[in-house]
Structures are given as C-alpha cells and as structure tokens.
Amino acid sequence: MIDTIGIIAGIGSIGIIVEIGVIDTMHKAATICGLYDTDEIG
Secondary structure: OHHHHHHHHHHHHHHHHHHHHHHHHHHHHHHHHOOOOHHHOO
C-alpha cells in the first residue's frame, strides 16, 4: 500500500514538474514574441 502511494505520488510530481516547465517555456516564448506582458499572467 505504501509503495503504491509512493509510486503514484512520484508520477504526480513528475507530471507537475513537466507541466510547469511547459507553461514556463510557453510563457517565455509568448513574451519574446510580444503576445502578452508578464503582468497579465499574474
């Protein structure tokens, strides 16, 4: 039971890190392209 929870938590953490990385990359790319200012993101 503990091992299963650990595996699920590990996969979830990786997913969150990947998602944040993708959002951060898109944010930087859009800012460079001038699509929106960083202030609008909050």
